[in-house]
Amino acid sequence: MSFLRIHAQPGRTAVWTLSWFLFATGIILYFYVAQERHRENPDERVMPTIGQMVRGFSDAALKPAEEEEVQTTSGSSLLSRFRSSMLWKDTEASGRRFLISVALLFPAVLLGLHMAMFPVIGAFFLRFILFFDKIVALSLLPILFIAFGIDELSKIMLIVIGVAPTIILDTFNLSKSVPSEQIVKGFTLGASDFSIAYRIVFKQILPRVLNSIRLNLKAVMLFLFAGEMIASTDGLAYRIALLRRHMGMDTIIPYVLWVALLLFLVDFAMNTINHKLHPWFEAA
Amino acid sequence: MREAAVQMEQVHVDYPIAGQAPRSVLNGVSLRIESGEFVAIVGETGCGKSTLLRLILGEEKPTRGRLLVNGLERSQPDRDCGYVPQKYSLFPDKTVLDNVTFGLEVTSFGAWPGMRWVHPKQMRRFREEALLYLRHTGLDESDARKYPHQLSGGMQQRVAIAQALIMKPPILLMDEAFSALDPATRTGMQRLIKKLWRESGTTIVFVTHNTREAVCLGTRIIALSRNGDGSRGSSVALDLAVPDLDFDSEESDIGELVREVESAAVRERPLVYN
Numbered sequence: 315m316s317f318l319r320i321h322a323q324p325g326r327t328a329v330w331t332l333s334w335f336l337f338a339t340g341i342i343l344y345f346y347v348a349q350e351r352h353r354e355n356p357d358e359r360v361m362p363t364i365g366q367m368v369r370g371f372s373d374a375a376l377k378p379a380e381e382e383e384v385q386t387t388s389g390s391s392l393l394s395r396f397r398s399s400m401l402w403k404d405t406e407a408s409g410r411r412f413l414i415s416v417a418l419l420f421p422a423v424l425l426g427l428h429m430a431m432f433p434v435i436g437a438f439f440l441r442f443i444l445f446f447d448k449i450v451a452l453s454l455l456p457i458l459f460i461a462f463g464i465d466e467l468s469k470i471m472l473i474v475i476g477v478a479p480t481i482i483l484d485t486f487n488l489s490k491s492v493p494s495e496q497i498v499k500g501f502t503l504g505a506s507d508f509s510i511a512y513r514i515v516f517k518q519i520l521p522r523v524l525n526s527i528r529l530n531l532k533a534v535m536l537f538l539f540a541g542e543m544i545a546s547t548d549g550l551a552y553r554i555a556l557l558r559r560h561m562g563m564d565t566i567i568p569y570v571l572w573v574a575l576l577l578f579l580v581d582f583a584m585n586t587i588n589h590k591l592h593p594w595f596e597a598a
Numbered sequence: 599m600r601e602a603a604v605q606m607e608q609v610h611v612d613y614p615i616a617g618q619a620p621r622s623v624l625n626g627v628s629l630r631i632e633s634g635e636f637v638a639i640v641g642e643t644g645c646g647k648s649t650l651l652r653l654i655l656g657e658e659k660p661t662r663g664r665l666l667v668n669g670l671e672r673s674q675p676d677r678d679c680g681y682v683p684q685k686y687s688l689f690p691d692k693t694v695l696d697n698v699t700f701g702l703e704v705t706s707f708g709a710w711p712g713m714r715w716v717h718p719k720q721m722r723r724f725r726e727e728a729l730l731y732l733r734h735t736g737l738d739e740s741d742a743r744k745y746p747h748q749l750s751g752g753m754q755q756r757v758a759i760a761q762a763l764i765m766k767p768p769i770l771l772m773d774e775a776f777s778a779l780d781p782a783t784r785t786g787m788q789r790l791i792k793k794l795w796r797e798s799g800t801t802i803v804f805v806t807h808n809t810r811e812a813v814c815l816g817t818r819i820i821a822l823s824r825n826g827d828g829s830r831g832s833s834v835a836l837d838l839a840v841p842d843l844d845f846d847s848e849e850s851d852i853g854e855l856v857r858e859v860e861s862a863a864v865r866e867r868p869l870v871y872n
Contacts, residue, residue, distance in 0.1 A: 503701030
């Protein structure tokens with residue numbers, strides 16, 4: 315059991331092998347079971363083979379979404395075919411909602427900062443947000459649909475209501491954790507209350523806040539998917555819900571992997587930007 | 599009569615404790631610090647040295663008594679007092695140069711960092727002044743682009759001193775500023791602060807638990823000591839003007855003063871026999 319020691323130091327090859335092992339095992343296991351099921355039942359639809367999935371994904375990614383576009387896109391480049399595809403249109407619709415929702419988290423960050431810095435604002439909002447944070451956002455969905463209709467606004471509101479309280483409280487706690495010495499120091503250097511809030515505290519917590527938003531990206535997607543599955547006419551989750559009715563697993567599985575890939579890329583981009591903008595953060 | 603830099607009259611500080619009698623930290627402290635003095639405040643851990651400093655800073659208010667800084671009562675920390683704490687003395691997100699220019703920037707441009715791009719000439723002047731202060735505290739231009747985590751503890755405190763002094767505060771408050779440094783660096787920093795005090799004439803209030811450091815730095819030593827049964831807080835046990843010693847002064851002179859301060863500081867402590 316020497317490998318299960320705190321001071322164990324696996325080599326590069328061992329780390330590489332271990333970190334890819336579960337991926338490889340999962341893929342091999344899936345295709346083995348899928349192959350077996352297809353051998354037993356050639357009409358099997360629950361576990362599509364790799365060929366079926368490639369066909370399903372290329373249909374979604376390269377065939378026009380609308381019947382009338384078939385004429386205009388035939389013979390055009392791969393990129394233009396992709397841009398008129400179902401996958402692109404769904405990605406665009408979900409991406410727009412996702413980006414608006416993430417942008418709307420910025421006021422949440424500012425609210426958390428002000429609550430921590432200015433006791434009057436803190437006293438006004440803290441209890442309410444602590445209570446609001448405990449409300450299960452999905453339970454508000456019917457109310458949101460009644461209040462805002464079934465258009466974009468209700469879906470974006472669901473995401474914001476679901477994630478904003480967590481971001482507000484996290485920013486509040488991060489702002490409170492800035493050492494009091496830094497705030498006193500700021501005052502002694504002639505900074506005003508707002509200079510201290512924005513130029514000392516906000517700048518110090520920003521990398522952690524970005525990490526907090528990164529950790530909440532999955533929650534953002536969760537609420538986005540819930541909204542799209544219930545009331546939408548486009549979007550990645552709408553498509554998955556639609557395909558579920560026809561047992562279209564050959565497209566659902568690539569769609570799920572596509573969403574995971576997009577989320578991974580957004581997370582990676584945010585992490586890279588965070589490191590570039592705040593070179594002091596990891597080491598400090 | 600000339601206005602004192604700091605004047606305390608019968609200052610009491612009590613902290614409320616739920617369900618119990620308030621805990622007294624300072625009990626009737628009266629003292630007067632004149633402009634240009636180098637006052638070292640000594641005392642055991644928990645005797646209220648840092649509370650005294652926070653009172654002068656304006657971060658805390660006395661429960662009773664009166665405290666004036668440059669003739670005025672204080673409501674919150676401001677530019678009248680520079681501050682060098684033991685830890686977290688620099689802003690980790692700013693380079694050395696930005697740390698030192700920070701005070702000049704916020705007092706000129708306010709809360710919006712974008713203003714520094716609108717006033718490039720003024721920013722250049724701030725940077726030149728900051729470099730001057732950095733050189734004065736023993737750092738060079740190559741350190742200016744570094745972040746605080748890339749500096750040693752001693753270098754960080756040098757930057758913190760430059761950061762405070764560039765604002766030309768009438769009073770500089772230092773709270774165990776050299777406590778976390780190794781002995782060699784500490785001695786270097788002690789020499790530096792004494793040199794800067796002689797050159798600038800700033801009033802310095804230096805809190806330390808190290809009696810030797812207090813004797814070598816201060817021109818006046820105030821020892822705080824707990825009273826009676828310990829529940830009644832601390833008061834001034836010794837207020838002693840000392841010669842402006844050099845670090846190369848006779849060891850016997852320093853040693854004698856250290857013994858005197860230490861014996862006075864413990865004189866008021868209760869004797870407890872088990």
